[in-house]
Amino acid sequence: xxxxxxxxxxxxxxxxxxxxxxxxxxxxxxxxxxxxxxxxxxxxxxxxxxxxxxxxxxxxxxxxxxxxxxxxxxxxxxxxxxxxxxxxxxxxxxxxxxxxxxxxxxxxxxxx
Amino acid sequence: xxxxxxxxxxxxxxxxxxxxxxxxxxxxxxxxxxxxxxxxxxxxxxxxxxxxxxxxxxxxxxxxxxxxxxxxxxxxxxxxxxxxxxxxxxxxxxxxxxxxxxxxxxxxxxxxxxxx
Numbered sequence: 001x002x003x004x005x006x007x008x009x010x011x012x013x014x015x016x017x018x019x020x021x022x023x024x025x026x027x028x029x030x031x032x033x034x035x036x037x038x039x040x041x042x043x044x045x046x047x048x049x050x051x052x053x054x055x056x057x058x059x060x061x062x063x064x065x066x067x068x069x070x071x072x073x074x075x076x077x078x079x080x081x082x083x084x085x086x087x088x089x090x091x092x093x094x095x096x097x098x099x100x101x102x103x104x105x106x107x108x109x110x111x112x
Numbered sequence: 113x114x115x116x117x118x119x120x121x122x123x124x125x126x127x128x129x130x131x132x133x134x135x136x137x138x139x140x141x142x143x144x145x146x147x148x149x150x151x152x153x154x155x156x157x158x159x160x161x162x163x164x165x166x167x168x169x170x171x172x173x174x175x176x177x178x179x180x181x182x183x184x185x186x187x188x189x190x191x192x193x194x195x196x197x198x199x200x201x202x203x204x205x206x207x208x209x210x211x212x213x214x215x216x217x218x219x220x221x222x223x224x225x226x227x228x
Binding site: 045 | 153168
């Protein structure tokens with residue numbers, strides 16, 4: 001089955017710096033990769049996603065890049081702000097199934 | 113509705129009791145998912161309903177766990193003879209299948225279950 005791993009588990013950055021979280025997946029047939037943000041005590045919310053026919057997608061300060069050959073995708077947050085502090089989950093669509101396999105999450109802490 | 117609604121938001125129960133957790137998906141969403149999230153942990157898949165197909169129950173941790181869904185509406189997750197290790201936030205999500213791949217999930221706020 002699909003195995004999704006996230007690195008690093010915890011990331012601390014100074015406000016204004018960039019943060020990068022990387023995920024690897026095992027199923028080469030996976031073709032959809034969303035990222036979710038979960039603030040403390042709240043529900044996970046979709047922040048950006050990418051499909052396998054593109055290599056990069058950007059939305060304001062957030063971008064996701066996909067390397068299908070290496071089977072990894074990354075979340076990039078630029079000009080980080082305190083409200084970016086949260087747990088970020090990556091996921092990959094399980095091929096032949098309509099559900100997502102989630103990574104274990106990354107705790108991002110933005111230091112003011 | 114406007115979002116995925118779960119009830120109750122919090123539930124405290126005694127060990128050995130049965131509990132029922134409810135999820136109202138977004139209207140028209142054909143797929144519904146249950147996940148469990150223990151404190152500080154990731155999202156553990158439990159069960160997945162897709163339209164009228166047989167549910168994918170591969171994530172249910174034991175036969176004490178079961179779930180039902182009526183058509184494309186409400187789902188109920190039942191935990192029988194609760195144990196302390198069942199304490200967690202139970203998250204429901206729904207998605208609209210518009211052809212592969214599906215859109216991302218929309219999560220509910222979850223039910224925080226505490227077994228004492």
